[in-house]
């Protein structure tokens with residue numbers, strides 16, 4: 001898939017344990033996310049027991065363009081088939097983070113879940129971020145909603 005040359009650029013630096021794994025890429029031309037792979041040693045699996053969580057290494061360090069973030073989100077197939085999801089979804093990768101990106105998975109299913117090298121465990125969406133100035137005020141403007149929330153408009 002080819003993107004225009006002026007598209008924002010995500011820099012990736014590999015750590016040794018991700019050598020040989022395919023880099024993140026869009027699976028289809030309209031994909032919002034790029035899948036992230038588990039950078040485990042060939043001979044090491046993670047057995048994620050029901051109810052347990054783990055930080056899965058990706059072996060990747062990112063340089064996210066300024067003004068963007070990376071969101072780490074679950075894959076729906078793993079969620080539906082195995083009950084495995086990202087515990088902190090969406091995980092936030094700050095543009096100034098220079099450590100290894102990890103995927104925090106939790107097993108909400110009933111069976112053990114085996115994670116192997118190269119498995120696509122989550123997806124990452126690059127999204128624009130707006131940083132705001134915080135202003136302390138005496139009051140906020142009136143609205144029709146006011147302080148109604150948490151189901152105040154009904155459910156049907």
Ligand SMILES: O=c1ccn([C@H]2C[C@H](O)[C@@H](COP(=O)(O)OP(=O)(O)OP(=O)(O)O)O2)c(=O)[nH]1
Pocket residue numbers: 072088091092093094095097100101102103104
């Ligand atoms: O799923 C995730 C979430 C975060 N991070 C890394 C990148 C992110 O920039 C950093 C901090 O994440 P966050 O702000 O969510 O965690 P925190 O608990 O607030 O830590 P900190 O005090 O370092 O901000 O940790 C990951 O590798 N994977």
Ligand SMILES: [Mg+2]
Pocket residue numbers: none
């Ligand atoms: Mg933080």
